[in-house]
Amino acid sequence: MEEKIYYKSTRGGQNGISASEAILKGIAEDGGLFVPSRIPKIDLKLKELASMNYRELAYYVLSKFLVDFTEEELKNCVNNAYDNKFDTEEIAPMVKVGDSYFLELFHGPTLAFKDMALSILPYLLTTSSKKQGLGKEIVILTATSGDTGKAALEGFTNIPGIKIIVFYPEEGVSEIQKMQMITHKGNNTHVIGIKGNFDDAQSGVKRIFRDEEFLKTLEENNYVFSSANSINIGRLVPQVVYYFYAYLKLYSKGEIAEDESINVVVPTGNFGNILAAYYAKEMGLPINKLICASNDNKVLYDFISTGVYDKGREFYTTISPSMDILISSNLERLLYALSGEDSKMVKELMDSLDSNGSYKINDAMRSNLKDFFGGYASEEETKKAISDLYNKDKYIMDTHTAVAYSVNERYVKVSEDNTKAVVVSTASPYKFTYAVMNSIDNKYADYNDFQLVKEMSSLLNKEEPLAIKDINKREIVHKTVCNKEDMKKAVQEYLNF
Ligand SMILES: *Cc1c(COP(=O)(O)O)cnc(C)c1O
Numbered sequence: 056m057e058e059k060i061y062y063k064s065t066r067g068g069q070n071g072i073s074a075s076e077a078i079l080k081g082i083a084e085d086g087g088l089f090v091p092s093r094i095p096k097i098d099l100k101l102k103e104l105a106s107m108n109y110r111e112l113a114y115y116v117l118s119k120f121l122v123d124f125t126e127e128e129l130k131n132c133v134n135n136a137y138d139n140k141f142d143t144e145e146i147a148p149m150v151k152v153g154d155s156y157f158l159e160l161f162h163g164p165t166l167a168f169k170d171m172a173l174s175i176l177p178y179l180l181t182t183s184s185k186k187q188g189l190g191k192e193i194v195i196l197t198a199t200s201g202d203t204g205k206a207a208l209e210g211f212t213n214i215p216g217i218k219i220i221v222f223y224p225e226e227g228v229s230e231i232q233k234m235q236m237i238t239h240k241g242n243n244t245h246v247i248g249i250k251g252n253f254d255d256a257q258s259g260v261k262r263i264f265r266d267e268e269f270l271k272t273l274e275e276n277n278y279v280f281s282s283a284n285s286i287n288i289g290r291l292v293p294q295v296v297y298y299f300y301a302y303l304k305l306y307s308k309g310e311i312a313e314d315e316s317i318n319v320v321v322p323t324g325n326f327g328n329i330l331a332a333y334y335a336k337e338m339g340l341p342i343n344k345l346i347c348a349s350n351d352n353k354v355l356y357d358f359i360s361t362g363v364y365d366k367g368r369e370f371y372t373t374i375s376p377s378m379d380i381l382i383s384s385n386l387e388r389l390l391y392a393l394s395g396e397d398s399k400m401v402k403e404l405m406d407s408l409d410s411n412g413s414y415k416i417n418d419a420m421r422s423n424l425k426d427f428f429g430g431y432a433s434e435e436e437t438k439k440a441i442s443d444l445y446n447k448d449k450y451i452m453d454t455h456t457a458v459a460y461s462v463n464e465r466y467v468k469v470s471e472d473n474t475k476a477v478v479v480s481t482a483s484p485y486k487f488t489y490a491v492m493n494s495i496d497n498k499y500a501d502y503n504d505f506q507l508v509k510e511m512s513s514l515l516n517k518e519e520p521l522a523i524k525d526i527n528k529r530e531i532v533h534k535t536v537c538n539k540e541d542m543k544k545a546v547q548e549y550l551n552f
Contacts, residue, residue: 060122062089062288065391066405067398074121075183078289079193081282082264087401088387089288094337095119101340102313105303109146110137112303113175113296119338120292121179128182136175136293140164142520147171147297149304149477152450155460156310157480158301161453165235166483166522167377168328169206171297172290177210177217179289180281184216189279194550195219196263197283198256200324200377201228202482204246205235207283212241219283220245220546222256225536228376230504231486231523238529245549246533249542252370254381259542260284269543276552285327286384294331295338301477302340311475316343318476320463322455323347323355324378326385328479333389336426343474348462349431350375355383359429362421364404365413373434374490375454377482382408390416393423428470430462437461438494445495451515453482454490485511485520 062077063070068085077089097104097119104112113133114126121129137146141162150157163170184193193216197207204221211219223236225248236246249256263269264280273280285291298319305311319342321329329347336342349356351371358364366381373379387405393416394400407414416424432440440461441452452460459478466472484491488507492499495514499507505527512519537545 058092060095060120061092063092064088065090065387065398066402073123074288075123075186078179078183078287079187079189079279079281081280081284081287082261085402086261086265086405087398088286088385090388090391091120091288094334097339101303101306104299105307107303109296109300110134112300113137113293116296116299116338117292120295123186124182128186132175132178132182135178140174141170147300149301149308150450151310152444152448156301156305156475156477157450157452157456158297158477159480160297161480161483163206164209164522165202165205166486166520167202167206168479168481169202170209172285172293173203173206173210173283175293176283176287176289177214181214181216183289191274191277191279193217193281194273194278195283196260196280196546197221198253198260199223199228199236200253200379201232202377202486203284205232205239208236208239208241208244208246211283212239212244214243218243218245218278218550220247220549222247222249222260222542224249224252224256227252227372227379229487229489231488231508231526232376234526234529235523237531237533238526240532246535247542247545248536249539250536251539252372253379254366254370255539256542257284257382257384259539263543263546266543272552273550276550278550284384285325291327291331291334291385291388294328295335298332298335298342299340302342305475305477314341316341316474318342318344318346318463318472318474320346320348320459320466320476320478322375322378322459322479322481323349324380324383326355326383326389328481330385330388333392333426337392343426344428344466344472345426346428346430346459346463346466346476348459349429350378350437350458351431351433352379352381353431354381355386356429356431358386359424359427362424363413363415364408366408367412374437374487375458377455378458390420393420428466430465432458432461438490440464441491441494451484451491451495451511452480453484454487454494455482456480457494483520485523
């Protein structure tokens with residue numbers, strides 16, 4: 056019999072942890088990330104999976120990873136998550152435009168792919184809390200580059216036993232993203248702007264998680280932290296599902312033959328989404344290339360091409376802000392896999408990142424990277440991709456999706472690989488209206504984001520999504536802004552101890 060799956064830290068400090076415990080903890084005590092002791096393999100033929108709807112497939116995939124959840128518990132989580140808060144019964148529709156396939160992951164309540172995982176995480180977390188007999192109030196502490204924040208707020212609002220605190224870079228998110236967060240209602244939510252960029256916010260949160268004295272005080276006050284960031288294994292696993300869904304859709308629509316390989320193209324920031332694709336491939340889904348698309352913050356492109364990860368570089372604020380990241384946290388999980396699960400090596404690399412701002416992987420690890428292709432798109436290339444596709448097919452991509460689309464076009468040219476590719480579409484164009492509409496026509500230069508929602512809706516001849524209708528007229532409820540050094544104090548003030 057196969058050994059039961061448990062979770063362990065990428066840095067070797069913890070082992071034999073159950074899925075529910077890993078979900079509750081978020082991050083391992085040694086600062087590493089929880090990874091499954093092995094990647095489960097699919098035990099049904101893809102043909103048999105093809106008849107499942109999204110919820111059935113989600114249950115199937117999740118049950119392989121979260122083995123200490125009962126069937127009833129897991130089905131309950133899945134059914135509460137993937138319901139009519141998505142605007143389509145398909146949950147993650149596959150759209151063919153010309154010769155391209157887009158997996159649209161933005162049909163949830165906040166119009167970005169973060170909803171795919173953050174609509175289920177609260178249920179996984181409260182179920183885990185019950186299973187572990189936690190008996191404490193959970194405080195979700197999260198840093199966002201724009202989309203996570205609102206999706207987490209949406210998921211966790213008014214869930215009993217949970218409070219949520221979101222830090223966002225004050226100048227680093229789109230106007231619409233900002234309004235989505237600071238107008239968010241809910242008696243257990245707190246949103247704080249940071250004078251700094253996303254990496255400052257993320258590093259600040261990580262520091263708080265590792266501040267032992269602070270954690271003790273927290274516990275004395277009957278609170279415990281957890282994370283909604285993509286380092287939580289409870290975020291990662293639900294993302295594996297839609298790669299299966301995408302593949303099976305292509306198969307059932309007759310676009311690919313049985314067991315034919317596909318490429319996936321993923322606009323990447325923290326490396327969570329593409330890591331989920333890698334896990335899907337390891338489970339046995341026929342994925343050929345994993346195409347990792349970056350914007351001008353091309354630290355991952357450089358890493359994949361040279362084996363050197365170096366965050367010591369200029370940070371650019373781009374029109375695809377959810378990818379403006381220099382420290383891709385989930386890459387640690389890939390390093391763990393590439394090194395043959397060598398936690399000592401991973402720890403050395405991460406220590407080097409901490410102290411020198413960089414690390415270099417060895418040749419063996421580099422050769423294990425061969426399934427990945429790294430590319431990046433400049434701001435001009437991103438805008439051009441949006442306008443070209445709109446002019447050709449009247450389909451409007453958001454800026455993040457356009458980065459992926461542009462990188463794939465380049466990949467096809469240089470590789471002459473004609474494997475069918477799925478472009479992962481991570482946000483609705485309505486979230487980034489200014490950049491998107493001005494890519495299509497510079498006559499929109501003097502409009503603001505909110506006016507452009509209306510203009511986009513008339514270009515597409517469709518009602519704007521309810522999620523952002525009249526968002527500029529909503530009441531601002533979160534006004535706190537703090538220096539990046541004062542994040543701990545802000546948490547303390549909100550929790551009142
Ligand atoms: C978060 C986000 C990304 C990056 O995803 P990662 O999992 O962090 O790599 C890309 N696009 C959008 C719209 C996002 O919100």
